[in-house]
Amino acid sequence: GEDVEQSLFLSVREGDSSVINCTYTDSSSTYLYWYKQEPGAGLQLLTYIFSNMDMKQDQRLTVLLNKKDKHLSLRIADTQTGDSAIYFCAVTTGANNLFFGTGTRLTVIP
Amino acid sequence: DVKVTQSSRYLVKRTGEKVFLECVQDMDHENMFWYRQDPGLGLRLIYFSYDVKMKEKGDIPEGYSVSREKKERFSLILESASTNQTSMYLCASKGRVNEKLFFGSGTQLSVL
Numbered sequence: 001g002e003d004v005e006q007s008l009f010l011s012v013r014e015g016d017s018s019v020i021n022c023t024y025t026d027s028s029s030t031y032l033y034w035y036k037q038e039p040g041a042g043l044q045l046l047t048y049i050f051s052n053m054d055m056k057q058d059q060r061l062t063v064l065l066n067k068k069d070k071h072l073s074l075r076i077a078d079t080q081t082g083d084s085a086i087y088f089c090a091v092t093t094g095a096n097n098l099f100f101g102t103g104t105r106l107t108v109i110p
Numbered sequence: 111d112v113k114v115t116q117s118s119r120y121l122v123k124r125t126g127e128k129v130f131l132e133c134v135q136d137m138d139h140e141n142m143f144w145y146r147q148d149p150g151l152g153l154r155l156i157y158f159s160y161d162v163k164m165k166e167k168g169d170i171p172e173g174y175s176v177s178r179e180k181k182e183r184f185s186l187i188l189e190s191a192s193t194n195q196t197s198m199y200l201c202a203s204k205g206r207v208n209e210k211l212f213f214g215s216g217t218q219l220s221v222l
Contacts, residue, residue: 008150033211042114042200042213043153088152090211097168098211100145102152 002026006101022089029091116214129188133201142184
């Protein structure tokens with residue numbers, strides 16, 4: 001299988017930018033995802049990027065992919081208290097399974 | 111929008127009981143998955159199914175079985191629940207071509 005790693009915790013002040021990082025091991029990964037899990041809820045797809053892209057921007061979210069280093073990041077601009085959640089990185093090689101990281105708990109301090 | 115529905119939000123069972131967790135999706139997806147989520151471990155795949163009556167073991171299938179008699183429904187079965195199966199269980203589905211995985215809201219199972 002694939003190893004997907006994330007740091008467990010991140011704290012930022014409201015209004016600052018948050019950067020959540022993820023590394024993976026399989027260079028043939030084709031789709032890379034960011035999911036958000038709010039307390040007591042399932043996972044909600046936030047955004048995704050194909051492996052032939054370096055960057056994708058969607059409103060306050062920016063995804064950066066460095067294929068050479070197998071590094072994926074999610075930047076949240078102007079972080080709000082409603083962004084407090086667990087963020088999961090997930091990657092797939094196109095087969096049926098997705099491999100998930102451990103999740104990063106983002107805490108936004110007012 | 112895709113809807114993935116898990117039948118119970120919270121479930122409390124006793125050691126040794128047989129437990130059924132049900133999941134239904136309404137988008138005619140071929141692929142369905144059961145994950146468990148534990149703090150610090152992320153999501154771990156228990157079983158998945160890519161078609162009716164087909165199933166494949168994931169990373170941690172021990173102590174679990176699954177059933178896919180109809181395309182829209184994927185059941186996770188704990189034959190004899192144990193305390194180490196206390197966890198959040200997440201069901202997910204995706205179509206054949208579309209690689210996006212859609213999740214249910216989860217079932218928090220406590221085995222006493």
